[in-house]
Amino acid sequence: MTLVEHRTSPLGRSISLAGLHLGYDGADVITDLSLDVAAGEFIALLGESGCGKTTILRALAGFVPVRAGGIAVDGVDMSQTAPEARGMAMMFQSYALWPHMTVAQNIGYGLKLRRHPRDVIRARVAEMAAMVGLEDLTGRRVSDLSGGQRQRVALARALAIDPPVLLLDEPLSNLDAGIRASMRHEIRALQQRLGLTTILVTHDREEAMSMADRIVILQEGRIAQAGRPEEVWHRPASPYVARFMGVDNRLAARLEGGLLCVGPAALSLTGALHAPQGLAEGAAEVMFRAETVRLEPPPGPSLSLAGEVLSHSYLGSVYRHEVAIGADRIMVDAPTRHGTGARVDLHVPATALCLFPARSESAATGQEAA
Numbered sequence: 001m002t003l004v005e006h007r008t009s010p011l012g013r014s015i016s017l018a019g020l021h022l023g024y025d026g027a028d029v030i031t032d033l034s035l036d037v038a039a040g041e042f043i044a045l046l047g048e049s050g051c052g053k054t055t056i057l058r059a060l061a062g063f064v065p066v067r068a069g070g071i072a073v074d075g076v077d078m079s080q081t082a083p084e085a086r087g088m089a090m091m092f093q094s095y096a097l098w099p100h101m102t103v104a105q106n107i108g109y110g111l112k113l114r115r116h117p118r119d120v121i122r123a124r125v126a127e128m129a130a131m132v133g134l135e136d137l138t139g140r141r142v143s144d145l146s147g148g149q150r151q152r153v154a155l156a157r158a159l160a161i162d163p164p165v166l167l168l169d170e171p172l173s174n175l176d177a178g179i180r181a182s183m184r185h186e187i188r189a190l191q192q193r194l195g196l197t198t199i200l201v202t203h204d205r206e207e208a209m210s211m212a213d214r215i216v217i218l219q220e221g222r223i224a225q226a227g228r229p230e231e232v233w234h235r236p237a238s239p240y241v242a243r244f245m246g247v248d249n250r251l252a253a254r255l256e257g258g259l260l261c262v263g264p265a266a267l268s269l270t271g272a273l274h275a276p277q278g279l280a281e282g283a284a285e286v287m288f289r290a291e292t293v294r295l296e297p298p299p300g301p302s303l304s305l306a307g308e309v310l311s312h313s314y315l316g317s318v319y320r321h322e323v324a325i326g327a328d329r330i331m332v333d334a335p336t337r338h339g340t341g342a343r344v345d346l347h348v349p350a351t352a353l354c355l356f357p358a359r360s361e362s363a364a365t366g367q368e369a370a
């Protein structure tokens with residue numbers, strides 16, 4: 001019987017971060033961060049290097065002291081609780097395995113620290129090794145394993161102590177692209193089967209999108225947006241989030257009399273085009289993805305722009321063109337190649353446009369886009 005079959009209810013606990021301040025020495029890294037995570041939910045913390053993702057994870061695990069605010073698990077404050085009493089297992093980017101120990105010794109390490117009887121440890125190690133597909137390698141030293149196998153040992157070790165909360169710090173960043181893709185699915189499937197509350201730190205958008213129930217995008221220690229992958233993808237709350245989610249094209253615009261105007265082009269601000277609440281008339285900016293631009297008018301309303309191709313490159317399934325729109329430059333994907341100097345009529349479907357107040361970088365942070 002496996003670990004999973006023993007269980008009648010999900011393991012995961014709810015986590016509540018309230019007004020959290022974290023930092024090192026004099027400087028605050030995280031300021032006034034609040035976030036509620038449901039039991040069994042998979043959250044991805046996504047953000048640029050240095051924005052404080054790992055600091056949040058380490059504070060949850062009890063390795064970074066809380067300066068102000070609280071960390072509650074199932075409603076019980078844990079901010080002063082010792083790391084080993086928090087019911088959380090952390091899997092580090094480096095895996096932090098013992099190279100001189102065998103796979104079995106590494107997987108059983110946390111159980112040994114907790115002074116479980118030998119036969120219990122032996123049984124649990126066998127169960128965990130089987131769960132991550134390493135049952136034939138339990139006697140091998142970790143130093144003689146591949147990157148993907150080490151990653152599985154680290155995951156098995158983290159899960160062996162039966163943690164209600166799993167903290168993953170860039171767990172896949174040392175793996176090559178092929179293994180990374182399959183491990184994403186494996187970890188996600190395992191997390192769902194066990195019902196673990198999981199918080200993943202990553203700077204990889206695709207990883208966050210493919211694994212998490214909810215993505216929390218951090219910007220300089222604050223939450224820029226938290227939402228389902230579909231929400232942050234289609235309705236980024238700010239230009240920062242939009243760029244982070246791959247919305248690379250940005251053009252200056254104006255809002256005038258219910259119209260969105262970009263140069264000579266105009267589009268009615270109704271129906272498919274969502275404008276942030278309270279967006280005033282006057283200067284604005286519009287953002288969209290290269291792959292949403294069409295060279296033929298699409299069926300619904302669209303913003304039509306005239307441009308000149310400056311350069312192109314082949315991405316495999318499409319050609320990416322750099323196109324001049326007046327003094328601006330945008331990227332446009334097309335199935336066929338358009339040569340340098342070609343004049344092109346471009347159409348961006350209204351549904352693909354993200355509209356923001358002009359120079360709204362900080363002002364729009366954390367606000368709803370639609």
Ligand SMILES: Nc1ncnc2c1ncn2[C@@H]1O[C@H](COP(=O)(O)OP(=O)(O)OP(=O)(O)O)[C@@H](O)[C@H]1O
Binds near residue numbers: 029048049052054
């Ligand atoms: N032990 C430490 N002492 C002092 N400053 C630290 C320490 N650890 C991290 N920092 C600083 O805190 C800030 C946030 O670091 P953190 O590791 O949380 O960022 P991150 O978003 O996880 O970055 P990355 O994606 O590069 O891992 C950075 O400016 C970093 O230099």
